[in-house]
Amino acid sequence: MLLATRVVFVRAMRLSLRNPTWIVIGLTQPILYLALFGPLLRKMNQLPGFPPGSWWQVFVPGLLIQLGIFGALFVGFGLVAEYRAGVIEQMRVTPAPRMALLLGRVLRDVIVLVVQALVLTVAAVVFGMRAPIVGVVVAFVLVALLGAACASVSYAVALITKSEDVLAPLLNTVAVPVLLLSGILLPMSLAPGWLRTLSEINPFSHVVDGIRSLFRGDFGSADTMWGLIVGAIIVALGLIFGARTFQRESA
């Protein structure tokens, strides 16, 4: 299992590095947000309802989640291409555990994600962000796990649909409302009551709040607790869904 996971991981990583366009694009976008959208928020923290902490501590966690969800949700496109080339079938005919075929790829995505998150955070520090190191590390773990969950959901959906034409609208339909309702760009504490209620139904908003309070150093706060709990549930559900889909022979 571990051996096969490593083979799949090394192979996926090697192919990603050979054509790193998507890694670079995935990395440039949050930095563009940081440089071109961040300055607009500079005075926002004087508004009533803005969460405590510097605007960096509010904004950068949002970008990290965006990176984790959006980047990982779209990895399924690569799997559709692999399926079409016959690579998936060729792997499924070997005795390698089906879980390994999923985990190796997810591991690649998580490592790409962590590197991107690291670059983003270092850039933010250069821009002037200050945050407690423990909080950032815990936040990173959470983002990495969230990315793993989103990636395995994306692979599972790709394996079921086997078509970019179905995958693209499906992912966008899900990802955009989830993103808007999670208060990633602007905190939901600024939202009118109905919008805030909607956002509270969205599990990802709790993870965003949790990571924000981690970046502030409020380790014992309810936000942190809920963020970790909801994050763990999302991760568990995502990985189970992915694993089950890969296990099912007809997919």
Next chain:
Amino acid sequence: MITARGLARTYRTRRGTVEAVRGVDLDVDAGEIVGFLGPNGAGKTTTLRMLSTLIAPTAGEATVAGCDLRTDPVGVRRHIGYVAQSGSTAPEATIGEELVDHALLYGISKSTATARGRELIDQLDLRGLWERQTKTLSGGQRRRLDVAMGLINGARLIFLDEPTTGLDPQARANLWEHVRRLRGDLGATVFLTTHYLDEADALCDRILVIDDGQIVATGTPEELKRRISGDLITLTVADPATAPAAAQVATGRSSGGDSASVETDASTVRFRVDNGARALPALLRDLTAAGVDLDGVEVRRPSLDDVFLTLTGRTLRDDIPA
């Protein structure tokens, strides 16, 4: 090597259920090259994918390479090589990477995998392409790489799904040679699907003809040809006036035994006999006795085309997309 009983697979689609394979029984002995012959959509690939554990049968059971298909699919996977119909490698990866990675998934060590992979690409005329990305290969080269992928684990039972579709004649001949060597050198058992009659004829010890999800005939290429159509004899008479006399002799000798099974036009008489080579001496004697002078005699063994037409009422070519 393979025993299957009542293997069946139905698909559920929006329009209802499709019975892709309806109860296939088959036995393949070690060291045989067995061909699964049938038009597109007959159930060849579905059966092959069931036997190689890629899809589960909806009914029936099978033992493949000594392992039960349902209870020990991992055991089956360990003992078979599989060459898919539509490619097996990533365009960005190199030949060497794909072969070695595939071998590693079987638990083969990296050094063994590299040695075996290099040997295979030499044998399959891909020498010197180890470092090449697969997207730069020609269609024929890529197909041979697919075959190498299927052989990398050194399995004694190899499934080939339409191995030569899309290859030029020279590449086909080369691949046939390699398939024969698999059996000759390694003692491997080969189970292949094809919709080319000449391929089944040239390569296989035994042919299973499948149509509409069921096996409609089995036998050696020779048996199938003999059993179903008989040899076609064409007599060309020197004097058209003697054609009716020739036809009368032919009627007595033909496998049909009546005048309806003999075709006559101006100076030729055509009819089928069970074994042309054996029938000829007596036939010629009778014709001489009847005062018929011949310009020519032709004996043609039936092609598998004829066989397929007789068995299914359709020609294979109708089903091959342009």
